[in-house]
Amino acid sequence: MSEEEQLLTNPYKRKKYKLLWYTPVLLTLLAVPFLVPVFSLSVSLPSVSRWFWFSSSVEFSFMVVGDWGREGHHHQKEVASAMALLSRETRPRFIISTGDNFYEDGVASAKDKQWNISFENVYAYNWLENIPWYAVLGNHDHLGNYTAQIEYSNKSERWNMPRPFFSVPVTSHSGDNYLFVFLDTTPFIRDSYGEVARKNGKQSWRLQLSWLEKLLNSSSSRRIFVVGHHNMYSSSIAGERGREELRILLKPILDKYASRIIAYLSGHEHSLQHLQPQGCSGMDHFISGGGSKTDSLKDPPKDAEQYWYDCCKVLSLGVEDKERPRSLFRASKHGFFVFRVYRNEIVAEAYSQKAKLLYRYRKILR
DSSP states (O other): OOHHHHHHHOTTOOOOOSSTTHHHHHHHHHHGGGOOOOOOSEEOOTTSOTTOSOSSOOSEEEEEEOSOOSTTTTTHHHHHHHHHHHHHHHOOSEEEEOSOOSTTTOOSSTTOTHIIIIIITTSOOTTTTTSOEEEOOOTTGGGSOHHHHHHGGGTOSSEEOSSSSEEEEEEOTTOOEEEEEEOOOGGGOSSHHHHHHHHTSOOOHHHHHHHHHHHHHHOOOSEEEEEOSSOSOBSOSSTTOSOHHHHHHTHHHHHHTTTTEEEEEEOSSSSEEEEETTOTTSOEEEEEOOSSOOOOOOOOOGGGHHHHHHHHOBOOBTOOOTTSOEEEEEEOOSEEEEEEEOSSEEEEEEEETTOOEEEEEEEEOO
16 A cells, blocks of 8 residues: 555554655656646646646645534544645645634633644644644634634644734745735624624624724735635525625625735635636635535526525536636535645645545636
8 A cells, every 4th residue: 555545544644754755846847847838717627647737836835624623523534634645745834724623612721622632633644733724713613712722822833823813924935925814704694603703702893894904904915815714605505605794794895905815715614615706807715614524515506596696696607707706616525725826826726535636726816
């Protein structure tokens, strides 16, 4: 059995890889003279070799995983092992968690056993354990003591959540400035979870919007990623279909700075999706909620697509007009996204629990 197979079949197997990281580097260097641009703005190429990409070097990469904390169950361990395998190749600078970090009711304290059985012991690979995580709160996290997740940042070398909403500046190898904005979306939501966040957690969505407006207005970064737990849009009529509250309250601020915002990254729906609510020229939305348990996806009936878009902003899959609202990809799969940032473009890839490439998308940066 190969090392890759061992890693995927034994989630807790930890080995000291010493020379293997040279292999992908050497292969890339050998392949550079033969690389050609072969992609349109979006393609799904699950059978294409990972090495047949672009001749430019990666500025930095990062992973996005959400809705994962289930004590290793519901394929959480398998997703973790696939992340470790991909980390060996991509060398992500950090990992983003899109929330619902601990099911069903968050954590009680920074000493809660969930920290070990749902986080530390699951993502316990040499290729993962030294990578910092930046996490947002999900609705299930608010059912516990959300401040414990902030407190754990002081105990852990890799867990980072300094407050319920925060920002992280990132400088690329070439000196370009990126800004990652992390939001707590649960206080915006009109349901029992949102009520808990507003009442017990004393979280104010108005205060958060004021902070966000000032941050985006004062930031000199031309390239911004925004992270929140709840998705605004969906390609499925099953489930919650995206949150109207965020489209009403949060979206206007993001639209104001849309020329600088690359993507909105979320979870909440237990699937992997890529959506373009304003067509290819607008802000991309990625849902990475396949960290453990998955949800079924359901297409709107062909004769009712406009109805579902008008009422609930469900974006249909397979729309050929690039300027129309559309869904480019969706999968009810356990998995995660990998983002590779180049000097003038990003590449987003969705991977399954077996580290299989499900989807690839290329976006030219302005």
